[in-house]
Amino acid sequence: MTARPLLSEVLRHDVPASLVVFLVALPLSLGIAYASEAPLMAGLIAAVIGGVVAGVIGGSPMQVTGPAAGLVVVVAGMIAQFGWAMTCVITACAGVLQVIFGISRIARAALAVAPVVVHAMLAGIGITIALQQIHVLLGGEPRSSAWENLVALPPAVAHIHVLDAAIGALVIVLLVLWPRMPARLRIIPGPMVAIVAGTAVALALTLPIDRIALSGSLFDAIGLPAVPGTTPGGAPWHTQYAAIALGVLTVALIASVESLLSAVGVDKLHAGPRSNFDRELIGQGSANILSGALGGLPVTGVIIRGSANVAAGAITRWSAVLHGLWILLFATLLPNLVELIPQAALAGLLIVVGMQLVKLAHMRLARRTGDFVVYLATMLGVVFLNLLEGVGIGLGISIALLLWRVTRVQMQVRAAQPDGDAPNWTVELDGTLSFLSLPRLSKQLAQIPPRARVTFTLNADYIDHAISEAIADFRRAHEATGGTVMVIESTHAKLHQAHAAPPQRHFMSRALGFAPWRSWLPWEGHDGGSVLDGIGEYNQRAATALHPVIRDTATTKNPDALFLTCTDSRVMPNVITASGPGDLFTVRNVGNLVHPDDDSLSAALDFAVNSLNVSSVVVCGHSACAAIHELLKLPADAPTPVTRWLDHGRESLRCYRGEHPAQIDAAARGFADEDQLGVVNVAVQVARLRSHPLLAGALAAGRIEVIGAYFDVSTAYVYEVDIEGITERRLSGPAH
Structure with a gap:
């Protein structure tokens, strides 16, 4: 591959995507700096460095790095305790620690933090930001803690500054409604639209409201400020080393976990190269070292910017790099535009950003999985205590819950x-x-x-x-x-x-129907596996356990479904249907084909429907099927027994070449060509069964249903297939 096509791809895809991400990142970077009570230019410095340095060095090609809402509470607390200069030092030291994490190859260990704790932590941060910024929106001043902000809210509402509130409300309404706008309009990011609209209304009406104030240019802000001899409270630094070390560790851990979780989320949005988590931490750490050294905020990978990057069509890391350069150009050439933005407009943006961190889907998931106590305790701890104590409480409860679950016996x-x-x-x-x-x-x-x-x-x-x-x-x-x-x-x-x-x-249950012989017999001194070894293992370990379940079916048989599937040894009907003895009446043939002249299948259908009174007939195909592979290259004359049998599948081949609806669904899910034909083949066999003369009476009376299924061997997931497409099958009854 030459450099010229690569350059053309970058120009065609990454340059437009970088402009979209720039429009998303610019107001967010300013808002996060404002909410952190840091210099506003520190947000732009961090956005530039995060985009360029992490974009070049990091291991997540589609991730976009910059100042993040998840660190607002921590940074604001450090600025209040240590001052801005020492906060920059802490940021740089946290970056060094992140690089060490990456070099040590322990990045994946950060993903071991219970997701419910991370979700609740972000929700607590979001609530804290919203409680803080709602006072700014109402025309007042935020308090130092979430509890004080909550207590002061009724008086603030009673003394509302109507003009500030109107501009903030306009921004909130635009941000809430923008996702419902036509797709052509949504090309322009909602945060930029809302901030520009709020600013334009304030300027057009010459409203007397507070606006953003910059203290110098970008280049005036660059450079590590001189650290004074004492903290803002007057304490000498040597008495604060433990608190500073804790701040370094806090920033490093939160930035690392948030970046890695964001990288995982962004990876799910595209089909390109996957993230290298260790390299991503090295890139994030390098960006934080430089951001702290030059007077910027700490940075993390941000899912909002990363998802915008993918949605805008980016294909390489150059989109993230270019977005940083666009912010640099804006901060250098057009900084005066920032001073036109009303504080209330930025507060409205931050309220929405904060509340977006509180996701109902995460709450429902925590409730479904029995982790809602962990979620609630963590969130309330972050809001009303502090971030570290809240996370510590959440981790403690989650570990206690884990121990209870692990040690609890089904009795x-x-x-x-x-x-x-x-x-x-x-x-x-x-x-x-x-x-x-x-x-x-x-x-x-x-x-x-x-x-x-x-x-x-x-x-x-x-x-x-x-x-x-x-x-x-x-x-x-x-x-x-x-x-x-x-x-x-x-x-x-x-x-x-x-x-x-x-x-x-x-x-x-090491080998009871799940693990192949070869996966466990060599560990015990065997040279290989055979059916006799499997029988011996079953007699030793499973026969006594199975006996109470199967003894009631020893003299009676009452299956619920006839299950037609391929002869492939990887398809395990009882396993993939979570069924047991007596549930399935199983029939196999090469390629799970249905043909009216097949006496063997006809006999099975007749016996299952008329004698056993099954309620359903299932056709199940599977991925990487050798029969489907042969069907794709089937010769015209079909000279062998296999090809003569597969000749019954030519209708499936015709439907596949005619773009059957099931093929379109399978292609959209990323199935390979052969597997798309396998899905279409199931849909065709379902249609054949529904017109089979032996099933006509039962179908007309509503006594049976014909179902299609497809087993994806690579993921061990089973899909439901119909003549109209392929869908994921979920548990329809209560979870158990």
Whole structure:
């Protein structure tokens, strides 16, 4: 590839995209500097350096770096405590720490922070910004804390400055309504439209309201300010080293986590190269070193700018670099335009930006996943205490919740059908069996009457001495009453091992229908795998666990669905349908094809519909299918048994070449050409089944439905396929 085509691509895609990002970043950079109570030019310096330095060095090609709302509270607190000059030093030192993180290759460790804590932290920051800036919008002065801002809100509303509030409200309304405007208008970013409109109205009406004030030019602001001998409060620096070190660590961690999470989010928006997280931290750290050294705010990767970059059509990192250069040109040539902006307009922008950090989707997700307590505690802690304490509280609660979930055992103790004079009781324990489960286990075992026949079924990844001893004690005491106790252990964690050595965690269900033979047999000294090895493993570990489930179907069969799928060994009908013994009546052939002259399939359909009374017939294809690969190059004469059979798939091939709706859907999801044909083939077989004479009566009576499915082997995800397209299938009932 020559340089000339690359240059033409940059000119065609990245230059226009960089202008869009510039229009988004300019007002946001000014607003974040204003909310942080830093020099306004510090926001522009940070935007220039973040765009250029992180854009060139960083490892996320589509990410755009600049001052971020997520650091507003931290920076404002540091400026109040240490002054602006020392805040710049802290920013540069945090950058050094980020570079060390990147060089040490620990970037992915930052992603281990519970997302619910990060989401709640950002929500708390957003609420804090909104509470602060609403006072500016009302024509007053913000207080030093969120609580004081909240308490002072009613008096501020009573003494509202109408003109400031009107300009701020105009900006908020435009920002809220702009996403609903026609696509042609939305080419211009909403923040720029709102700020320009608010400024234009204020100028046209010559409103007597406060405006942004710059203290010198961009070049006057560049350079690390001299650090005075004491803090703004008069304390000598040697008494503040611990607080300064904490500030460095705080900025480095928050900037790193936010940048990496933003990079992950931006990667989901495009199909280009993925992010190198270690290199991204080196780029972010380098930008923060230079930004702090030149008098700029700390920077992070920002999802708002990154998503705008992708949406605008950027294809390389040069869009982020060029956006920084456009900001540099603006700050150099047109700084006087900034002083025309009303403070209330910037406050309106910041209120919207702050509230955008509070996402209802994140709250719903936290509630669905049982993490809402973590979310609420973190958010309130950030708002009413401080950022570090709020995050610390959230992490503490999330770790405690994790320990509770990990150590909680699925425990069922119930009476089975009586057999003679002594009833049968089953005790099923599934999970991590530790001393933490003892109180609950002893309470459950106390229900079992004397002389009962008790069967323990243990499916544990970990068993400690306390549990082993408790079960042994129960066994001795119960057998002394005339009862019997049988223990079935279906995993490699055994009761007797807890007495012989420190307990170890074992993998559960390692080979029970999920792991291929070759993935586990070589680890135990085997040269290879065979079906006999698999049978032996099943008899040892799974037969006793399966028996209680399957014994009721030993003499009866009542499947709910006929499942037609390919002969490919990677398609596991029971696994991908979360079904068990007796649920599926399975039929396989090469390519999951339906043909009226296929007596084998016709017999299966007849038996399933008329004798077994199934309620659904399913056709399931899969990705990377060898039959579909052969179908694409099928010769005209079909000389072999395989090609003669695949000749029944020519209709699928014709529909694929005619751009079937299912093909269009599959292409939009990024499926390869062969897999697009596989999806179309499922849709065609669904149509054939719906017109099959053996199903006509049942379909007309509404007794059965015909369903299409497609198993993507690379992601292990199953899609629903119909004659009209492909969709994702979600759980329709209550989660469990």
